[in-house]
Amino acid sequence: MALFDPYGDPSRALRIALGALLLVAVVATAGAFAADPESAAPSPVAYDDVVELGLSSETDALMAGSARVPRTQVFYSQLQYVVGYNGVESFAATLGDGRTERQFGYPIAAYVETFDDARPGTTETGLFESTFAGEWTPAAEAVYVVGSDARSPAGETVVPFRTREAAEAFAADHGGRAVDWEAVRSRSYDTDSAATVRSMAPERWDAADERIAAAERRADRPVSVVVGEDAPTVEAAVAAAPANTTVVVPPGTYEETLTVNESVTIAGEGARISGDGEGSVITVRAPDVALTGLSVDGSGGQTRDPEAAREGREDGEVWDTNIQLGYGHGDAGIRAIDAPGLVVDDVTVEANASGLLLREGSHAAIRDLRVDGADEWQDGFMGIAGMQSRVTVTDSRFEGGRDGIYLHRADGSVVRNSTFADNRYGTHLMYTGDALLADNAFRNELFAGITVMTRPSGNAIVGNDVRNSSAGVQASGTRAYIGYNTLVGNELGFSTSSRGSLYERNVAADNELGARATTVVPSSRVVANDFVGNGEHATAGAGALRVWADGDRGNYWEGANVGTHQPGERAYRPTSPVDGALHRHVAAVAVRESPAVALLDRLRGTVPGARSGSIIDPAPATAPYSPDRLDAALDPGAGPVHADWRAELDERSGGGDEDAAMNARDRNATGGGIDPRATRAGPATRPISATRAGQATRPTSATRAGPATRPTSAATEGPGDA
Known part of the structure; x- marks a missing residue:
C-alpha cells in the first residue's frame, strides 16, 4: 500500500506550506547575494550588548566583589548577534566541536578581556579577581596564563594578557605558564559541565x-x-x-x-x-x-x-x-x-x-x-x-x-x-x-510543572512526570541536566532555555508543542529524546540554526522516517512546515520529495536568511529511545511514569567502550564546561581574524555599534540556549 497518493489532492494546509517553501527558496536565494563585505573586522562592543554563553557568573554568590571570569566576545560570519563567552575556555571548546560552525558560521573576529593594568590576582578562596575590568584584545594577539591557581566557580580559568611580560609576572605569582592562542585551543580543562x-x-x-x-x-x-x-x-x-x-x-x-x-x-x-x-x-x-x-x-x-x-x-x-x-x-x-x-x-x-x-x-x-x-x-x-x-x-x-x-x-x-x-x-x-x-508528579499546573528562573547553575531535573499543564519543564541558567522526564498532554513539553546544558531521554508525547527553542544563540545539546503525538514536535524563535543531535545520535521524531528514504538517512526539520506535518498528514511526504523542498534543503544553513527559527536533526532515530516508558505514558489508565534513571546512569558511567564514547561526547556540551579527558580537534576551518585591520568578511547585519536588540525568553526571565 502506497504511503501517499501523488495524484491526490493534498490538504489546503499542505498547498499553503508548499507555496511558503517556494517563497522562502526565492528569498533565501536572493539573500545569498545581499551581504556587503567589509575589509576590516568588526570592533568589540560593550559586553552588555552581547548574548552570553558559558558560566553564569553574574548571579553566582561566589562572584561578589572583585572576583571575575575573563570574558570573550566573538563575531560569527552568519550570526547577527555578538556572542559573549564567560570563560576563555568556554569559547575554545566550541572551535573543534563541529556544531558551532554549522549553526553560527565561522568566527570572523574574537576579542578577549586582558588584565595587564587591572591588578589581577586571586581571592582568599582562589577565585580570579581584578581591581578593574580588562581591555579588549584580539584573541590571536593575546598571551594566556594556563595552569595557574586562579579559578572560577566552574573550575580552572584561563587568564589573558596583552603582553608576555604581564602574563609571565602573573604566572610568577600564581603558577602556570604563558602560552599563545593556539596552545589555549589545544588544551583540555578541569571544568564542570x-x-x-x-x-x-x-x-x-x-x-x-x-x-x-x-x-x-x-x-x-x-x-x-x-x-x-x-x-x-x-x-x-x-x-x-x-x-x-x-x-x-x-x-x-x-x-x-x-x-x-x-x-x-x-x-x-x-x-x-x-x-x-x-x-x-x-x-x-x-x-x-x-x-x-x-x-x-x-x-x-x-x-x-x-x-x-x-x-x-x-x-x-x-x-x-x-x-x-x-x-x-x-x-x-x-x-x-x-x-x-x-x-x-x-x-x-x-x-x-x-x-x-x-x-x-x-x-x-x-x-x-x-x-x-x-x-x-x-x-x-x-x-x-x-x-x-x-x-x-x-x-x-x-x-x-x-x-x-x-x-x-x-x-x-x-x-x-x-x-x-x-x-x-x-x-x-x-x-x-x-x-x-x-521523580515528582505534576498535574494541572496553571503556568508550569517545573520552572527555574534567574540563571542558576548545575541543576538536575530528572525523571519527573508532568501532565495537563501549561508547560512541563522550563529551566533557565547554565549547565543543567534535564533528562528522563515524561511530559504528556501539556501545552508545551519543555523549553531549551538553559545554556550549556544537556536535554536527553525525555519523552514528549501528545503535547500541543513538544519542545521550544527559546533563545537566539544555541549552546545546549538536545539528543535521544522521543517526540510522539504532539501537535507540533518543536518550534524555535529567531536565532541561529539549532542542530539537535550529537554526532550520529539524534532524537526520535514520529513521522521523520516515512517516505522513500531509508530510515535515518534523511535529516528531519521539525520547524519545516512540511517535515512538521509528516506525523499528522501522510500526504506531506509528496511535498517533502518535491524539487522545491530539495532546493531549500541545499540552501538551509548556507545563508543567514534560511537559518532563522530553524531546528535540524541530521540523524533522526529509527525507533524510540524509551519505548516502554512511551507506551506507559500513553496508557490512559497509567499513573505517573518514572524511568529507572539512577540505574541507567550508573550503568552508563561504568559501561563499555560504546558507553564511554557516548559519555565523552555528552560531557562536552557546547558553551558548557570542558571535560579534562576530552581531546581537541584541529584548528577551525577558517582562522580567527588576528587583528582588527585583517581581512575578514561579515554579514551586513553585524554592526560596529553593537548587535541587534537582545531578545529574552518571557518564560524564563533571561536568555537561555539551544
Whole structure:
C-alpha cells in the first residue's frame, strides 16, 4: 500500500506550506547575494550588548566583589548577534566541536578581556579577581596564563594578557605558564559541565537519603512532657521541656499558637494545632527542632510583609533581596527563622498563606508533608517557601495555592517523590543551583510543572512526570541536566532555555508543542529524546540554526522516517512546515520529495536568511529511545511514569567502550564546561581574524555599534540556549 497518493489532492494546509517553501527558496536565494563585505573586522562592543554563553557568573554568590571570569566576545560570519563567552575556555571548546560552525558560521573576529593594568590576582578562596575590568584584545594577539591557581566557580580559568611580560609576572605569582592562542585551543580543562551534573544526580539522591536518615535520628528523643498530663497546653509543654527531649501531643484539637525556642521534638498522635487566624501558628527559632504527626491550620492570610519589602527598597537593596524580604515575611502554618536542622515528618497543613516558611538558613528535612492551599492561587501562597534555606523534600503532596515549592537562593536542595496538583507553578526555583528535582508528579499546573528562573547553575531535573499543564519543564541558567522526564498532554513539553546544558531521554508525547527553542544563540545539546503525538514536535524563535543531535545520535521524531528514504538517512526539520506535518498528514511526504523542498534543503544553513527559527536533526532515530516508558505514558489508565534513571546512569558511567564514547561526547556540551579527558580537534576551518585591520568578511547585519536588540525568553526571565 502506497504511503501517499501523488495524484491526490493534498490538504489546503499542505498547498499553503508548499507555496511558503517556494517563497522562502526565492528569498533565501536572493539573500545569498545581499551581504556587503567589509575589509576590516568588526570592533568589540560593550559586553552588555552581547548574548552570553558559558558560566553564569553574574548571579553566582561566589562572584561578589572583585572576583571575575575573563570574558570573550566573538563575531560569527552568519550570526547577527555578538556572542559573549564567560570563560576563555568556554569559547575554545566550541572551535573543534563541529556544531558551532554549522549553526553560527565561522568566527570572523574574537576579542578577549586582558588584565595587564587591572591588578589581577586571586581571592582568599582562589577565585580570579581584578581591581578593574580588562581591555579588549584580539584573541590571536593575546598571551594566556594556563595552569595557574586562579579559578572560577566552574573550575580552572584561563587568564589573558596583552603582553608576555604581564602574563609571565602573573604566572610568577600564581603558577602556570604563558602560552599563545593556539596552545589555549589545544588544551583540555578541569571544568564542570552539564554531563558532570548528570553524573552527580544519583549522588544527590543518595545525599538526600542521608539527610532524611539523620533527621530521623535527630527526631528520636526521650519523652519529657505530655500535654494534658504534665502541662495544660502545647505552648506550656514546649516551654517546660528540656532541650533534646520530646513533647507528646495526644489526639485532639489545640487552639493556640506557639513559639519553639529549644531543640525539642513535638510529636503528635493525630493532634491538630489550630491558630486564631492571625500570624503564623508554629514559629521555630531554635536549631534541630522536629515536628511529627501534627495537623496545622488557622494561620493568617498575609502572603508577604509589605513593610519589610519597603525597607529593603529604601536601603537600595537589589531585586532578589526585596523578594526575600517580602516573600519571607508572610504568615505560615509553620514558620522557621534561623532554625537549621528542622525536621518535618508526617505533617498536614491547611494553608491560608504559606504552609511551611523557611528563612535565614533554616535548612530542613521534610518527609510526608501535605499542604492544602487555596483553591484560587491568587488567594494563597507557597506550599513551601525556602528563602536562603536548603530543603530536602520527599514523599510529600502540595495541592492548590500559588507555588507548590518556591525556593530562593536555596542551593543544594532536593525535591523528590512528591506530588503537585492545581498550583500556579509546581516547583519554582529562583537563584537556586546544584539542586535535584526528581521523580515528582505534576498535574494541572496553571503556568508550569517545573520552572527555574534567574540563571542558576548545575541543576538536575530528572525523571519527573508532568501532565495537563501549561508547560512541563522550563529551566533557565547554565549547565543543567534535564533528562528522563515524561511530559504528556501539556501545552508545551519543555523549553531549551538553559545554556550549556544537556536535554536527553525525555519523552514528549501528545503535547500541543513538544519542545521550544527559546533563545537566539544555541549552546545546549538536545539528543535521544522521543517526540510522539504532539501537535507540533518543536518550534524555535529567531536565532541561529539549532542542530539537535550529537554526532550520529539524534532524537526520535514520529513521522521523520516515512517516505522513500531509508530510515535515518534523511535529516528531519521539525520547524519545516512540511517535515512538521509528516506525523499528522501522510500526504506531506509528496511535498517533502518535491524539487522545491530539495532546493531549500541545499540552501538551509548556507545563508543567514534560511537559518532563522530553524531546528535540524541530521540523524533522526529509527525507533524510540524509551519505548516502554512511551507506551506507559500513553496508557490512559497509567499513573505517573518514572524511568529507572539512577540505574541507567550508573550503568552508563561504568559501561563499555560504546558507553564511554557516548559519555565523552555528552560531557562536552557546547558553551558548557570542558571535560579534562576530552581531546581537541584541529584548528577551525577558517582562522580567527588576528587583528582588527585583517581581512575578514561579515554579514551586513553585524554592526560596529553593537548587535541587534537582545531578545529574552518571557518564560524564563533571561536568555537561555539551544
